[in-house]
Amino acid sequence: MFGTTKDIYVATRKKHDLLFNTYVMRPLAAVFVALLARTSATPNQVTLFCLVVFVGGVSVLVGVPTPMGAVAAVAVLELSYCFDCVDGMLARHKKIASKTGHYFDFFTDELKATLLAAALAVRLFRTGGLGVDGATWPAGSSGFLLAGVAGTLVVASAISLTTFVRRPEVSGRESTVEAFYETVDEAKPKSLVGRVAGLAMTFLRFLNHYPSHIWLFALLGRLDVFFWMYVALNALYLARGWLGLFVRFGLRRE
Numbered sequence: 001m002f003g004t005t006k007d008i009y010v011a012t013r014k015k016h017d018l019l020f021n022t023y024v025m026r027p028l029a030a031v032f033v034a035l036l037a038r039t040s041a042t043p044n045q046v047t048l049f050c051l052v053v054f055v056g057g058v059s060v061l062v063g064v065p066t067p068m069g070a071v072a073a074v075a076v077l078e079l080s081y082c083f084d085c086v087d088g089m090l091a092r093h094k095k096i097a098s099k100t101g102h103y104f105d106f107f108t109d110e111l112k113a114t115l116l117a118a119a120l121a122v123r124l125f126r127t128g129g130l131g132v133d134g135a136t137w138p139a140g141s142s143g144f145l146l147a148g149v150a151g152t153l154v155v156a157s158a159i160s161l162t163t164f165v166r167r168p169e170v171s172g173r174e175s176t177v178e179a180f181y182e183t184v185d186e187a188k189p190k191s192l193v194g195r196v197a198g199l200a201m202t203f204l205r206f207l208n209h210y211p212s213h214i215w216l217f218a219l220l221g222r223l224d225v226f227f228w229m230y231v232a233l234n235a236l237y238l239a240r241g242w243l244g245l246f247v248r249f250g251l252r253r254e
Helices: 002-012 019-036 043-063 067-093 099-127 142-166 177-181 192-208 214-220 223-251
Strands: none
Touching (some): 019 067, 043 099, 067 099, 142 223, 214 223
């Protein structure tokens, strides 16, 4: 069993991945892939299961506004993310990766990202916490509800931006089935400026990758800090993306 799991991990992991995925989530996911590979379960069914588990996690996040409730909720969210790794790895293991499966997975990820922002805001409305002005907002503060509306809008807009710029008509690159098998190598920047910029973007992607560290904020009882960071990072990405779109569509003749 261990040998099979190790082989699956090596064969189905992504070439360019976050450290948390490489050393924590994908080894765990490989165990589930080894078990599911013996069944008729499909990657799309795993994606749906992942979404259901995530909804359960955010329900606990909102419904149990205690420190232990936060830890339990995040544990469920991490389980959901583990299965988010399983679906792609299972598809690659069974050699059935597809564009539609990839797009379906991204669609459910969109739902989860917006749900997380909304659920955190409602939880903070119930518990109170650090406000955007640096002061402590009490439980029942309408500021968190307003922040939840704004934050959910920011996250949803950032996701819509990603969907738009990835379209082949905009990017000029058609996604191929081979790409979902991770067979294409990334070209690494050679200049010093390019490498520094690449490291900065890698760090920002890590910060915005909530499964990598939301558990730490939950253990420290600072999901309020995580909420503001999560919204701010998405707002930064949105501003950067719109700047590029403004230059391309507003200043150039295209």
